[in-house]
Structures are given as C-alpha cells and as structure tokens.
Amino acid sequence: MPTLPTLCDIASSARAKRERRKDARPGELLAAALELFVEKGFAATRAEEVAKLAGVSKGTLFLYFSSKEELFKAVVRENISGRFSEWSAELETFEGNSADLLRYCMTAWWERVGSTKASGISKLMMSEAGNFPELAAFYQEEVVKPGNDLIRRVLQRGVDSGEFRQLNVEYGVYLLLAPMMFLALWRHSLGPCVAGNGELDPIAYLNTHIDNLLLGLTVRTPAAPNAS
Template sequence: MGSPTFDLPPDTGAPPARRSRRKQARPGELLEAALDLFVSKGYAATRVEEVARLAGVSKGTLFLYFPSKQELFKALVRHVLADRFAEWSLELDNYQDDTASLIHYCYEVWWTRIGATKACGLPHLVMAEAHNFPEIAAFYRQEVVVPGNRLVERILQRGIDRGELRAMDVGYGTTLVLAPLIFCAIAQSSGGLCLPNPQFDVPAFLRLQADTLVRGLAPDAQGALP
C-alpha cells in the first residue's frame, strides 16, 4: 500500500472554515505525535491509541489516515526522511563548488535537518527492533538506506570524475562517509550515552570528520584504498 497524500484544498480566495483547517492539519499532527512516541518508546511499545490521544483525535480518526501502526510508521519515515531524497538529489545536481566544500555542506545539512531533530532517533529505533520486526527493517532499508547510499556514491563519484578525490571503491567510501552520521544519530537518541563528555560538540566533530575525509581521499594522499 502506498503512502497517503495530504494535498491542500484549492485556493478559493476565502479563508477555509475552522473544521476544514483542522481536518487538513490532522495528518501532520498525527505524524508529529507518532514521531514523539516511536522515538521515545520504540516501535513495539507504541500503541496507536497513544498516538491518537497525543494528537488530540480518536483512534478511529487516526485509522482514517493510517490503516495500521505499520502504515503509520511507514508514512512517518517517508515524511521525515525518505521523501527528502528527491530534494537532496536536486541540490547535488545544482551544486557548483568543489567536492571538499560539498562534503562539508552535506554534513552540515544532515545535522541541521536530521541530526539535531527528533528524526535522528529513527535509525536507532530500526536497528534496535530489526530482529523482531524484519518487515520494518526491510522497508527502512529500501526507503532510506539504499537511496542514502546512492546519494553518497554520487557525491564520491563526482569527486573522482573531477579529479578532486582519488579512485576508490565507492561502496567502502560511502561507509566511511556515513559511519560518523550513524554514530551521531545513536549518540543523540541515547542521550549522549556513547559520547566522551556532556560538552561534546557534535557539529565540531562533524567538521573535523569532513576535513579528515577530504584529506584522506585526496588524490595526493599517501596509501591506497582497496
């Protein structure tokens, strides 16, 4: 089943009635409530009744938009993560600066749009519950992991083609780029449990990571990649 669409009503020039405005806002309110509960309680422990209650609607109203908890979770993942890949791909198509600046920019964008938001808890949730809910893990891999890997592969291949990065297996290179983001997502969603101290500056760490990657993958760097 595909994800539901939430189109706004046509502009008639007059303000919509209060009931109409409320109806249009409900899907977003439900997804916001679902994000709060899924991230704080996990997939298994979250009940649709709680999501509806937090959003201020009945369970029956929730089911009008999302026929099951699994479909609610899928819509949430698409809303906060998967649907952004088209936007990010377009940004990459139009990016004019060099690859070093692009890698720094990607880390900054990830932090501001994902890492510093509640959405950073979703990767941790999926990894924690993948064994018990393999269908959720498979969905997340298809909708988020695969397109995310492809986007990073495009970034690295762009750098190779422009002579700004040395030739490499872009699969290994993609893992190098994404590993610190996964670490930061887990750190954020676990309350900083795996960080060395409470004052750990994640944006500063990501800037250092981006600089280290750029230097290590430069054409004149010492050593060879597999």
C-alpha cells in the same frame, strides 16, 4: 452599527474551522507518532497513545492510517525518504568543488535530520529491525539505498573530476555514514545524559572527521624538486 452574524454565518464559520482541523490531522498524527516512536520505540508505542497525543480518537487515527506499520512508514516518508528528491536536486546544482560538497552534505544532514527528532528513527531501526522484518525491508528500500546512492554520487563526483583518488566507492560510502550514525545514536542515548560533562559539539566533530577523511581522499600534486 456593526451587523450581527447570522446563523448561516456562524454555521459556515464552524464548518470552515472543522475543515481546517480535518486537514491538519494527518500532520498532527505524524508529529505525535514521531515523538512516541523515538521516545518509546516501535513495539512499545500504542496507536491509542498516538491518537491521544494528537488530540483525536483511535478511530480517527485509523481513518488516515490503516495500521501502526503504515503510520510508521508515513512518519519515515514525511521526515526522511520524502525529501530525497529535493536533496538529489541540490547535489546536481551544487557549484563548488567535491570537497566542499562533501562537507556541505554532512553538515546539512545534521542541521536537517541529525539534530531533529527524525534522527531517532535510525536508532529505532537498529534496535528493532530484527523483530519487524517488513519494516526493515521498507527502511532499506526507502532510506538506506537512496541515502547511500547520494553519498556514492558525491564520492564518484570527486573521483571523476580528479579531486579524489581512486577508491572502492561502495565501501567509501560507509566512511561518511559512520560518523552520521554515531551522532544519531549519541543524540538519542548518552547525549542527553552528559550535558556539561563531556558534551559533544556535533559540528566540530563532523568537521574534524571530514578534515581527516579529505586528507585520505584528496589527490595532492607532488611538490616540485628544489632547483640545484
């Protein structure tokens, strides 16, 4: 005959559930904040809306994050800037040539960031940075600079190995950033409105851009003259 749970067992189980719920709250709040920041923008998103979507009180939100600004920074770190160490390690251990690395970086960006809600953060910053200079400075330090540095390293790798021609690497970074930023803006503006009518295939678009970019970057061996 099965033993009935005691009051102590029930209390212990309830405490364990509360602890699991407590541990999950920061992640739930970050997911809710990302959803609303991308949908409504930073200025229009209210803390109580984030708390409600996460299923907690506004007071609970402020137990984890001292302000809406700190909540936004945590969202950026969770979804983008906190992953730069991982991405940097991938760059260091990549075994293919620099053309393959460039293609891998751009398509991996789309799969991991561009195709997710996190890409809406770029659109948010472009539209609201002027009104929130502290957040703009934070984003510049934690996302823009390390992101540009990764791209710069890819290009410099190709130049140093003799695969890519000499170029102004500082400005070459923007050749790669341009299509990525276009896709981020497109996904969170016109993209959802043109499904089935001029819809864009992001991977095909990126590959077309990369193919043309490599035509300009790659050092080509001059053809040998025909024997007379």
